[in-house]
Amino acid sequence: MVRWRRHLHQYPELSFREKETSLWIAKRLEELGCDVRQNVGGHGLIVTIKGELPGPVVALRADIDGLPIQDEKECEYASKVPGIMHACGHDGHTAALLAVADFYNANRGQLAGERRLLFQPAEEVTPGGAVEMIKDGALDGVDVIYGVHLWTPLPYGSAASRPGPFMSSADEFVIDIEGKGGHGGLPHGAIDAIVVGSALVQAVQSIVSRNVNPLHPAVVTIGSFQAGTTNNVIAERCQLKGTVRAFDERTRYMIHDRLESLVRHTCEMYGAKHTYHMRVGYPPVVNDGTEAERFFEIARPIFGDEGVLEADAITVAEDFSYYLNEKPGCFMFVGAGNPEVGAVYSHHHPKFDMDERAMLNSARLLVGMAEGYANNYSIAAK
Structure with a gap:
């Protein structure tokens, strides 16, 4: 996993442009003996591993894209691509899911049902890659889906999740105001x-x-306010940019409506013209209650009682939400922070890095969730 992750870290590609990354992943999967479906929803890949015993279809997902950030780390595996780096851990997600593929492919004889592994492009940029993966059949016949995010704000050796709303929606707006100079x-x-x-x-x-x-x-x-050119000229134009975050759809769209109304009435009051555009992003990540409870059960033997945490809801977005809108499942954080190895920087920081041992924890958690579901599925079937 470390070798795979470090290769990917050196050769990142941006969202919707992950052609070489996808080809590299496909080659590794074929070397492991897996059947790979390529070009799913763009540069996505699906690995289907069918066991010899009856059981459910469990999907596991990793994202593969990088970010437009210059890597400022001083290490042998720093990005070799100017202005692009894996600053969010997607290289680690991919490496962990490759290990899961290797594990399942080697244990087909003991596997009940099917494990479907999704290597998804374009998580970082709306409209995201999940929607197109779903349109291309990624969830057809799936019973449940799980995903993990390696998370440096949590220390190595811990994991966290929560039932219900976990991560917020994220929408962006631009308001252009035209007055009279x-x-x-x-x-x-x-x-x-x-x-x-x-x-x-x-x-x-x-x-x-x-x-x-x-x-x-x-x-x-409102994160940007641009207007004016000098001290003695009244500005004719002004542009505001901002974001809306919410944890339920009713609140989310109420805010959209209220914002549009305030823009219209405020500009009318002053006699100004305006244009208003809301770019709708990812919906909230809402974990299934039963599957979140499964996380707490499965994670304790891996991380210990003190290492398993109930996460606070967080106002950042993830397009894993689209999968959870279609199927029950759970999104989870696995701690990857460690000052001793320099893993102290936040996600999307130019010096972002992780404790690479967390990849093994991630793989163990994904397998544990899948097999926990399969065991209960078998008991229910009986």
Whole structure:
């Protein structure tokens, strides 16, 4: 796994461009003796391993894409591709699932049912790769699906998940305001786009505090405000960019509607024109309650009682949500942080790295979840 991960780390590819990565993974899988279906939903791959005993179809997923970040680590396996690196652990996810493929392929005689391994492209960029994988049959006949994210905020030797809403949706908006430019000393003859934009920034703060149910967490952030050119000219144009995060669809789309209404009414009040665009991203990751309980049962023998944690809900997004909208399953974090090996940087940081031993924990957890489900499935069938 370390060898595989370090190769992938040196040769990352961006979302929707993972051609060479996909070919490399396919070659490794064929060397392991696996049957591989390529070009699924783009550069995705599916490995189907059928056991000799009857049982369920369990899907396990890893993502394969990198990020447009310059690798600043000083190590032998640093990225060789300028401006691109695996800054989120997808190389480790891929290496762990390759090990799972090797394990299952070597133990077909004891395997009940089918294990379907999904190597998914384009997790990092909307609309994401999961949707196209699903359209291309990735979940056809699947009973349950599991996924793991190696997570450096958690220490090596731990794991975390939670039932219900786990990770938020993530939508992005752009607001362009057009006022009327003029002389800074003659404001009465102009419509100041900065004033309009500032009023809108203040108004938007009321959405979460006054429109969202306090028991339903949500975030509305304006992260960019661009306007003006100099000190004595009233700005004619202003652009705001921001994001919306929520853990349930009703809250999510209520915020969309309220934001659009505030933009319209604020601009009308000042006599300004506007355009408003909301880019809908991934839905929330919502774990099945039964499968989340299975995580706590399966993870304890691997990580020990103190190493198994109930995660807080987190306002970052993952397109694993699309799989969970179709099938029951569970998304889980496996601790990969360790100051002793320099694994102290956050995900998407230029110096991101991980404790590579966490890959084995990830593989063990995925296999444990799959076999735990299969054992209960067999008992229920009897």
